[in-house]
Amino acid sequence: MAIQASADEIQAFITGEFPQATITVESVDEHETWVRQPVDESHLRPGGTVSGPTMMATADTAAYVAVLSHIGIVPLAVTSNLNINFLRKPEAGKALVAKGTLLHLGRRSILTEVNIYSEGHLEKPVAHAVVTYAIPSSHKT
Numbered sequence: 247m248a249i250q251a252s253a254d255e256i257q258a259f260i261t262g263e264f265p266q267a268t269i270t271v272e273s274v275d276e277h278e279t280w281v282r283q284p285v286d287e288s289h290l291r292p293g294g295t296v297s298g299p300t301m302m303a304t305a306d307t308a309a310y311v312a313v314l315s316h317i318g319i320v321p322l323a324v325t326s327n328l329n330i331n332f333l334r335k336p337e338a339g340k341a342l343v344a345k346g347t348l349l350h351l352g353r354r355s356i357l358t359e360v361n362i363y364s365e366g367h368l369e370k371p372v373a374h375a376v377v378t379y380a381i382p383s384s385h386k387t
Contacts, residue, residue, distance in 0.1 A: 252274060257271040259321075263321065269283045278346065279346040282342070283341060283344070284341045329375060330374070330375040333371055340364040340367070360376075
């Protein structure tokens with residue numbers, strides 16, 4: 247399926263609608279999307295590891311970018327399920343980078359897969375998520 251929204255268009259939408267977001271859209275193509283979450287002290291939990299909520303937000307954003315890149319900017323596309331597995335401790339001093347891929351594009355829902363890595367270490371994911379998005383009935387796919 248052809249790309250319906252570019253990385254720049256999606257980033258502009260996210261910046262406008264979610265000004266508090268610190269995750270940036272790195273790239274979008276027909277097969278995968280990449281986002282980047284800088285990590286600072288506010289993203290760490292006791293013990294010096296990146297917090298689960300930070301990784302879940304990164305996974306959700308990577309999935310959202312994958313969805314929007316394939317259906318266009320549809321503000322009412324919403325997460326209906328997010329299942330995440332934390333695989334290993336991310337490096338506290340490294341940004342998180344996440345690759346989102348579309349697994350299934352249906353009329354009412356979209357299934358995505360997200361792998362999250364510590365920046366510079368793309369050989370072993372630190373978390374894996376499967377995220378489902380609900381598409382509003384007014385949208386035509």
